[in-house]
Amino acid sequence: xxxxxxxxxxxxxxxxxxxxxxxxxxxxxxxxxxxxxxxxxxxxxxxxxxxxxxxxxxxxxxxxx
Numbered sequence: 116x117x118x119x120x121x122x123x124x125x126x127x128x129x130x131x132x133x134x135x136x137x138x139x140x141x142x143x144x145x146x147x148x149x150x151x152x153x154x155x156x157x158x159x160x161x162x163x164x165x166x167x168x169x170x171x172x173x174x175x176x177x178x179x180x
Contacts (some may be wrong), residue, residue, distance in 0.1 A: 148175065 148171065152163050163171050 148172065153176075 152160055
């Protein structure tokens with residue numbers, strides 16, 4: 116019987132921590148988008164409200180100031 120490899124365990128820990136950070140960052144970005152949509156002018160908000168989240172993101176990516 117071989118002892119567990121510390122390197123593999125550490126690699127898995129780093130992978131899981133990185134994934135958790137990515138999930139939190141994604142949730143934060145979605146929450147910011149929702150906040151911006153809620154505070155947008157009525158005409159603009161109405162156009163975005165009926166779209167799905169991926170469609171909202173695609174639409175907002177194309178916006179320019």
